[in-house]
């Protein structure tokens with residue numbers, strides 16, 4: 001039995017599946033990962049404009065940088081990895097898709113609900129009046145005229161507490177937890193596989209490299225998400 005077959009058998013038998021995804025899922029869509037050699041942190045502007053205080057320090061620079069990032073993102077398209085996860089959710093509608101990515105590509109691929117831990121860089125939001133009905137062409141809120149900001153969690157900001165609690169509950173009630181394209185080393189993502197495993201879930205990891213969670217995984221899959229996920233979902237023979 002190959003690792004894919006073992007993982008597929010676990011998926012087939014599971015009823016409450018959660019998937020935590022990270023940058024490795026979107027790499028094939030041309031979204032640079034943060035820490036790679038060509039990653040975002042090599043861009044000095046990313047370092048200058050990633051803290052919420054940078055918005056006050058240099059509003060124009062902040063908005064120009066993020067508007068350019070959003071423009072890049074609007075060109076990106078979902079890859080077979082995103083589509084495989086959407087198919088999984090179609091066939092097992094209780095499947096929870098949790099992501100650290102801000103690219104919105106799971107939703108773009110047709111996912112019904114996505115827990116976007118770090119927000120979504122395809123839209124602006126207004127902290128003055130709470131308007132989240134982006135995307136707007138202007139960086140001014142069309143409702144109240146205040147300066148808008150990307151709807152993502154910046155450094156210096158807290159994660160959405162309600163969202164965090166819901167993902168922890170989802171993890172605790174999973175019987176299968178899949179970790180895709182993320183080292184799951186940084187809080188809060190790091191907590192989720194642990195919560196799932198503590199509550200009896202089986203863990204599958206799918207990454208290019210070894211991660212800590214591999215130690216508690218029932219199956220470790222090694223390779224690119226856009227190749228392995230479609231194979232895995234097909235091999236699982238899931239019926240709606």
Ligand code: ZN
Pocket residue numbers: 126127128129130131141142143144145146
């Ligand atoms: Zn507003």
